[in-house]
Amino acid sequence: MATVDSTIAAGLPLVQSDEELEIRQAVARICEPFGHLHRREITDIDAADAALRSALAEHGFLAVNIGEEWGGGGLGITALTWVVEEIHAAGLFSGTIALGASVAGRLIERHGTTEQKDTWLRRLASGEVTIAFGITEPDAGLNTHRLRTELRRDGDGYRLKGQKVYTTGAVESDTILVVARFRGEDGELGLPGLALVDSDAEGFSADRIQLAEEWEERTYQTFYDDVYVAPDRLIGGEESGLAALFDGLNPERICVAAAALGYTRLALEKATAYAKERVVWKDPIGAHQAIAHPLAEAQIEHDLAMLMTQKAAALCDADAPEAGYASNIAKFAAARAANLALDRAIQTHGGNGVTAEYGLTALWWPVRAMKIAPVSEEMILNNVAQHTLGLPRSY
Known part of the structure; x- marks a missing residue:
C-alpha cells in the first residue's frame, strides 16, 4: 500500500479511486462469510471474530492508517473509514478492530517512543495483539x-x-x-x-x-x-498525555460515523430489496410513494453524512484545526442517518420488520447507541452552539 498522498491530505477527493474500490471490495469479500444473517448460524462467536480478525490482518486491513514502516498501510484515517464501513455494511461490529487502529494505533504512532511503536504497532497490524x-x-x-x-x-x-x-x-x-x-x-x-x-x-x-x-x-x-x-x-x-488523548478522540468519532454509514447501507439494501419483491395488491410495494419516498429521503441523508465523514477524515489526516469540528458533525449526521434508515427499513417490512428472520431489530441497539456514544448529540450541539455560533456556554 502507498503512503498518504497530497490528494488525501490536502483535499477531499470526490471521485472514488481504484485503490479505494479495491480495498472496499476486498474487505466486503472477507466479511461476507461472517455477515449479518450468518451470525445466527455461528455457535462460537469468539472463534468467528478471531477468524475475521485474522483474515483482515492477513490482507493488511487491520491497520491501514498506520505507517508502512510499522507494518501498516500508510493510508491514514481516510482508508480506515473504508474498512470500518464495509465491516458494518456486512452487519458486523468492528469494536476493538476500529478502536485499536483509530485510537490506540494513532496515539502510539504519534506520541509513543520508537521502541513503543516497534513493539505495539507491528503487533497491532499483524493481529497479534488487540487493544481496547x-x-x-x-x-x-x-x-x-x-x-x-x-x-x-x-x-x-x-x-x-x-x-x-x-x-x-x-x-x-x-x-x-x-x-x-x-x-x-x-x-x-x-x-x-x-x-x-x-x-x-x-x-x-x-x-x-x-x-x-x-x-x-x-x-x-x-x-x-x-x-x-x-x-x-x-x-x-x-506532560503530553492531554494532547495525545485528544489526538485519539477525533479518529474514534470518524470511525463511528463510518460504522453508522455501513449500517445505513445495510438497512437500505434490506428495505429496497423487500420493497421490490413484496406484492400486496398488484404491484410491488416499492412502487408506492408512501414506501419509496421515505427510503429515498434516507438515502439522501446517507449521502450527505458520507460527504461529511470523508471531509472529517481528510482534515484529520491533514492535521487541520477544523478536524475536531468536522469529526463531531460527521458522527452526528451519520448516526442520525443510520437511525432514520433503520426505522424506515423496519416500517417498510411491516410485521416482518420485527421478526428474527429479517434481522433488522438486531441492528436496532448498536445503531441507536451511535446517537449516544462516543459523544452524545447534546454535547455536539453544545459545542457547535458555543464555539461555532458564539453563544453563551450552556453547561
Whole structure:
C-alpha cells in the first residue's frame, strides 16, 4: 500500500479511486462469510471474530492508517473509514478492530517512543495483539476533567487505581489503553496520562455490563487495583498525555460515523430489496410513494453524512484545526442517518420488520447507541452552539 498522498491530505477527493474500490471490495469479500444473517448460524462467536480478525490482518486491513514502516498501510484515517464501513455494511461490529487502529494505533504512532511503536504497532497490524480503550467513568461521563482514575509514582514506574465503565472488549482484548490522571506529590490530581494495561495484569478485574440480548457487543465495568504500570507502558509521558488523548478522540468519532454509514447501507439494501419483491395488491410495494419516498429521503441523508465523514477524515489526516469540528458533525449526521434508515427499513417490512428472520431489530441497539456514544448529540450541539455560533456556554 502507498503512503498518504497530497490528494488525501490536502483535499477531499470526490471521485472514488481504484485503490479505494479495491480495498472496499476486498474487505466486503472477507466479511461476507461472517455477515449479518450468518451470525445466527455461528455457535462460537469468539472463534468467528478471531477468524475475521485474522483474515483482515492477513490482507493488511487491520491497520491501514498506520505507517508502512510499522507494518501498516500508510493510508491514514481516510482508508480506515473504508474498512470500518464495509465491516458494518456486512452487519458486523468492528469494536476493538476500529478502536485499536483509530485510537490506540494513532496515539502510539504519534506520541509513543520508537521502541513503543516497534513493539505495539507491528503487533497491532499483524493481529497479534488487540487493544481496547478505557476512558469513561461512572461519575465523570463525558467530562474528562472529572476523571478519578489515577496514576501515582511507584519507584521507576506507576500504580494505576480506579474504575471505568463501558470499556468495549476489555476482557476479549489483550491490552487496554487506559486514561488516568497523575497524582502529584501534593496529593492533587493533575494532567491525564495514557497507560497500556494487559487484561491479565495483577490487580485488574472486570464485570460484564448486560446489554440488550440481541446486541453482541461486550462491554465491561473495569477495575484497577494498584495495577503496576512500567515506564515503557506509558504513552506520551507525564506532560503530553492531554494532547495525545485528544489526538485519539477525533479518529474514534470518524470511525463511528463510518460504522453508522455501513449500517445505513445495510438497512437500505434490506428495505429496497423487500420493497421490490413484496406484492400486496398488484404491484410491488416499492412502487408506492408512501414506501419509496421515505427510503429515498434516507438515502439522501446517507449521502450527505458520507460527504461529511470523508471531509472529517481528510482534515484529520491533514492535521487541520477544523478536524475536531468536522469529526463531531460527521458522527452526528451519520448516526442520525443510520437511525432514520433503520426505522424506515423496519416500517417498510411491516410485521416482518420485527421478526428474527429479517434481522433488522438486531441492528436496532448498536445503531441507536451511535446517537449516544462516543459523544452524545447534546454535547455536539453544545459545542457547535458555543464555539461555532458564539453563544453563551450552556453547561
